[in-house]
Amino acid sequence: MPSCDLRVDSLAVSRDSDMHDATRRVLSVLLRQIDGFEQDKKVVVIFATNRKQDLHPAVISRFDSIITFDLPDQRNRKEIAAQYAKHLTESELDELATATEGMSGRDIRDVCQQAERSWASKIIRGQISKDGGEQGSSLLPPLQHYLDSALNRLKGLLISAQPWWRQWSWWR
Structure with a gap:
């Protein structure tokens, strides 16, 4: 089964007025690619981040499941x-x-x-x-x-x- 594991912190940051134009374009391409995965193809995409609060809501909304690991006790x-x-x-x-x-x-x-x-x-x-x-x-x-x-x-x-x-x- 094809899979994609990305450290998404630098790619999928929340869009704002201070975002560099190249970063904005990379984010747009990333979102289109995620939307383009065919449902009948079993592709697994795993994003890993330490700063979910900084991710763009459009990226978060494209995932069926979010697994959170708590800080150590x-x-x-x-x-x-x-x-x-x-x-x-x-x-x-x-x-x-x-x-x-x-x-x-x-x-x-x-x-x-x-x-x-x-x-x-x-x-x-x-x-x-x-x-x-x-x-x-x-x-x-x-x-x-x-x-x-x-x-x-x-x-x-x-x-x-x-x-x-x-x-x-x-x-x-």
Whole structure:
């Protein structure tokens, strides 16, 4: 059975006056193509997005089914964090899972990776000793570094959820 799997975020954005003309044309072609699939041909079209609210309503209306995956719960956030911050204790992972409420698995991964990159940068710049504490413990970031990274990520998520004109304070 033929299938088409598209990451639709950049193609099927909601039309507005600020949309580039080329993007508007691509969206029109995409909508015509979806309408053109013959019913007797078994074609499956799967669109994947993290931002359904940004999709054009005409695109959404062309699908028979919409499957939504919820954000991870506390237990799943802890399991995701444990994959990336293997050195944290169970109680520290619980605290990190609580701090990442409202985040996707990708967000949690990014939080952990950012904390580790930032920590490595501090070691390279000599701001943190490589040989302090337990063996190897200072080579990996402490919980607080992950929590700071999570807070920064949450701020970014809150800003990106606002309309573009509220994100830019410089013009006020």
